[in-house]
Amino acid sequence: MQFKRPAALKLVFSALIGLLLAANLHAEKREFPELNDLIRQEAANKNLPLLSIILVDKDGVVWSYGTGVDAANPDLSADSNTTYRIGSVSKLFTDIAIMQLVEKSVLDLDEPVSTYLPDFLPDNPFVTPITLRLLMSHSSGLVREPPVGNYFATNEPTLEATVKSLNTTTLVYAPGSKVQYSNAGIAVVGRVLEKVSEQPFAEALKENILQPLGMTKSAFTPDASVIRNLPEAYMWSYQGDRTVAPTFELGMSPAGSMYSSMSELALFMDALIKRGEGSDGRLLSEKTLETMWTPQSTIQSGRNRSFGIGFGLGELDGERSVEHGGAIYGFATQLKVLPDRKIGVAVATNLDMANGAINRIADHALRVLLAQQDGKAPPAYRISAPVSATTAQEMAGFYKHGDETIEISRRFGNLYVERIRGLSLRLREIDDRIVIDDQMAYSEEFEFRDGKVTVRGTEYEPIANVMPATLNPAWSALVGEYGFDHNVLYISEKFGKLHALIEWGMQYPLIDLGEGKFQFPPYGLYPNEQIVFERDDAGKVDNASLNGIGFARRSTGNIDGDVFHIEPVKPVADLEREALRAEPPMEDGEFLKADLVDVTDYSETIRLDIRYASNDNFLGVPVYSSARAFLQRPAAEAL
Structure with a gap:
């Protein structure tokens, strides 16, 4: 079944909408010089190359700002028209397209998804079937990444092939029993849209969501006009290096492949603020949108997140918020709307995993706008400073809570707390107190008192730095590098446990299940998912498989103990x-x-x-x- 407008009429509307919106969404531009200053400071402090941000209210865009110049194209400076890959913010557009079909009674949220995709057959050992509602609220029980077309795969397979590969996987949880974020799940949602609309996914999104909103320079399959203002983006690692981000497209496109600018996301936020009313008529009914903004379960994710249908749900200073973040190779994005106050913000940068930094900026920008609405003075934004050498020396060491060990140490001139739920985060000082202030996270829930460290309510006792025990012989053959140049999986031993550093920034302790099988902890990106180490005919470990995603062992010299050699670039x-x-x-x-x-x-x-x-x-x-x-x-x- 298709849901289309006549082509000629569609083009006329699209052109008119673009012209009208350019005027209507800039009804009252305001100046926030303090915001400009702090954003410049934070971009410098967090090494963000480019950053663009936009604020909207019920009348349209009230303020926008950009800082930074593209190193690869000095003529490209950050502003509201700079294009970014917006990662998982894409999911909102996919889910809204599905809800349009729900309103038309073409789809039923609670019907088994196999009704629409008969060949979708992952191993489900549980009684409860997977439905669209469960997929769109991240409680289907599916693995995080599909075996084909996943976040690591560069071969750009079709959406059909990506979803079909899930038939080789087994559900991690019973559907509806746990909230666990799944890119694979939204790939399935996009495939349903593709099948039912009888259109390629990207075309269906363009015709039914992007064009009616006037988002003519946004796309899931970008052309030259879309990527003209796309800056070079960057990856970083704990080793301190920074590299140019890869640019391949994801096979699971509905989950994270959209390109857009802040000015275009302002059009989307405008429709949300107006309760589904778009510039070209109603995008969704107000009732449907409220359903999407309603918690679908009393169960929160392992990262304490609550989901409606598509939207992440939260609050800011007591005000209801609907939101989504995005992270894809070299880019980080945050979109947040306070629907009851009719304001919203979108911010993006071209540095990987910088969501913590931009989230803090986004929240502060909303607070400034709230204060203006309420006739109050804008709130203060405190810029952090390096931890003093005396305090850093006093804090450095190892700490333990139960079987969890953390370390505080200096690296590249900064103080870090390492392995807090898989993350290593920079510590700074604000008003003589220690805070976590890093590209990936900001938190004031940190305390160092009486030689003990408390992080987010968990107290860690100091322990002596003793000689580590001999490495488990069964693990020694597993330690090493696996995967791809653009995304290396590091397997190492620390604190008597085997650890996996995955997606550059998340390092998790693994649970040994025996016979080369290990399980991720019940938190993080891959809770309770398994990784299996495989051996070649000679008995040497040559691959690590994560739910069918192969990470081939990388050569790092002779693993049998010979000295590693290089060919010098000069004599x-x-x-x-x-x-x-x-x-x-x-x-x-x-x-x-x-x-x-x-x-x-x-x-x-x-x-x-x-x-x-x-x-x-x-x-x-x-x-x-x-x-x-x-x-x-x-x-x-x-x-």
């Missing part, structure tokens, strides 16, 4: 001359005078293995002229 003699000509940076301050001594003078038991004085190093040639080691005298005496 070592040339590199050595360059190094000797280099000078260390000048530093101001009071420093100890050099008093270096040979460490072997202090004990006959000290033996040296200085690889750079031999051929036994990654360069394969000696770099040092002698095998000697020196320390400051007090350090040598302590040794």
Whole structure:
């Protein structure tokens, strides 16, 4: 069944809408210089290359701002027309398209989804069938990622192939028993739309959602006009490097492949504020929209999130909020509307996993607009500062709560708390108190008192830094790198547990189920999902499989213990001359005078293995002229 307008009429409407909206949504532009200043400061503090933000109320756009210039295209500066990949904000458009068909009685939210997709047959060992309502409220029990067309796959398969691959998976939970975010689930929703509308998914969205809203420069399959204002985007890692983000399209397009700008998202928020009334007629009935804004379950996700149909539900200072965030390679987006106050915000940046930073900015912008509506002074926004060296030294160490161990340490000149529910987060100071203030998260629920650390209500006791136990022999063959250049899966051991660092930023302890099977913890991106290590004919581990997603083992040198070698970009003699000509940076301050001594003078038991004085190093040639080691005298005496 199709739901289309005549093509000629559609084009006329589309052109008129675009012209009208350009005027109507800019009825009253206001100035917020304090917002401009703090956004510039936060962008610099969090190393955000570009950032665009827009505020709307019932009359349209009231303010927009952008900061940053595209490194790959200096003519492109951030503003409300800059294009971003908006990631999972795409899900809202997919779900609204489905709800249009529900209103037409073409679809039933509570009918088994197999009614519309007879070939959708994942292994469901439970009694309850999967429905559209469960899929759209993230409680279907499906895995997070499909085996084909997932977040890691670069081959851009069809939506049909992506959804079909779910037939090789088993539900993680009984449908309706747990809220667990699933990209795979929204891929299925998009496939239902595709089948029932008898159109490719992207065309159905364009015709029934984007064009009626006047979003002519937004798309799920972008053309030149859409990506003309798309900046280069960046990935980052805990190792401190930053790389250009990949640009492939996802097979699960309905879950996260939309491109848009803040000015175009303003058109979408305008329709939400007007309770479903779009510029080209009604997008949805007010009743349907309220259904989407109603919790579909009393159960919250492991990350304490509540979902309606599509929308994340929350509150800001007592005001109801409907929202969604987005994160896709190199981009982070947040869209939030306070429907009862008729205001909304959209903000995006071109840095991966920077949702914590932009969420804080988005919330503050809404608070400023609320204060203006209420005739109050705007709230203060406090910029954090580095933790003092004295406090950092006092806090550094290991802490434990139950079987969970965290570490506080310095890295790249900043203080970090590591492995809080899988995350390593930067610590800063605001008004003499410690806060989490990082690209990924902001939280004031942190306290250091009497030598103990409390994070989000959980108290951690200090423990001694002791020599770790010998690595479990069964795990030693598993430690290493797996996956892809654009998305590496790191398997390591820490605190007596095997850990998986996945999607660059999330590091989870794994539960050993035996025979090479491990389970993720009951929180995070992949709660209770399993990863299986597979071996080749010679018995060596060559693959890690996450619900059918293969992460091939990466070569990091000879894993049997031989020295890793590289091919230098220049002859070592040339590199050595360059190094000797280099000078260390000048530093101001009071420093100890050099008093270096040979460490072997202090004990006959000290033996040296200085690889750079031999051929036994990654360069394969000696770099040092002698095998000697020196320390400051007090350090040598302590040794």
